[in-house]
Amino acid sequence: MSADSGGKPGRTQAPFGRRLCEVADSRPAGGYRIFTLIDEDGPSPGPGQFYMLAAHPDWAAEGGRPYLPRAISHARVSGNPAGGQRLDFLIDEVGPGTSRLAAMSPGDACWITGPFGGRFSLPRQLNPKAAGAVLVGGGIGIAPMAVLRRELVDRGIPSRSLLGFRDREHSGGIDELFGCEETRLAFEDGSSGHKGYVTDLLLQILEGDDSGSAAVYSCGPPAMLEAVRRICLDRGIPVELALESPMACGYGACFGCAVPKADGGYMRLCIDGPVVRGDEIATAMAGEPAVG
């Protein structure tokens, strides 16, 4: 039985109902925060899948907001010595929901549902001629990229990671979630690595590669995702993007997360995404903010 009615292959299906998980750790990561939940009963999520989270108690304490749970991607999954799994989340405090989640301390509790949505494909599924993968992450979007990279390492599939940030403050999590090997950095303010956009690094790599053997994966701010999408589509390179849009339920019931498809109509990002192929969507910049 599952709460996920979506039909994408390879996804881990969410159990029915929400689970109350203990907060095992919470620590600063640059301008962000990483916290760890112990999920005693949940299935192992795939890279790109996400959870709906609500701290317990006092989720709706301040003037009713945050009322709805918040969609958050897992940044790492590992075994818990006492049973179950440890789920790490990378949080950017942008409003009442993420601030409440970031304020949780070890021993606190958090309601979770999921994992929801579909996962990233493997490189040979995305491009049968793929020799490896190029991962392009930006800001808080490095979280799902870190999970995908770890899976590719475990499977012995070569990958290169390109990570872009506005400045040091917005680069939290790279040291903990990414190793140094095969990772190149871009900072818009020039504080480290390449000075400029991560898409500059992507263009450099693609110029040196046979584009017929490339498979690109990306998660980050909408403008970055759209630039990555255009670069790849213009060169006929298969690309998968993990998108964001406002999510109220996470399992297909509210239609709050709808984004326009390339061939007309809409898809619900929570069940048809959040991972989409670049040529499936009209734009990566469709997710409008909502209040809930």
Ligand SMILES: Cc1cc2nc3c(=O)[nH]c(=O)nc-3n(C[C@H](O)[C@H](O)[C@H](O)COP(=O)(O)OP(=O)(O)OC[C@H]3O[C@@H](n4cnc5c(N)ncnc54)[C@H](O)[C@@H]3O)c2cc1C
């Ligand atoms: C699949 C998925 C995975 C996500 N993973 C993470 C994650 O790993 N870590 C993380 O910190 N956040 C993640 N988010 C984003 C997070 O769920 C939203 O930013 C959420 O709205 C934050 O709630 P809040 O109450 O803190 O802020 P809100 O009050 O909801 O919003 C705060 C500010 O962000 C703006 N905003 C909210 N949503 C959007 C949007 N979709 N597009 C543009 N602007 C928006 C609002 O207008 C406001 O200015 C993810 C979202 C999705 C859909």
Ligand code: FES
């Ligand atoms: S979040 Fe409700 S339908 Fe997608």
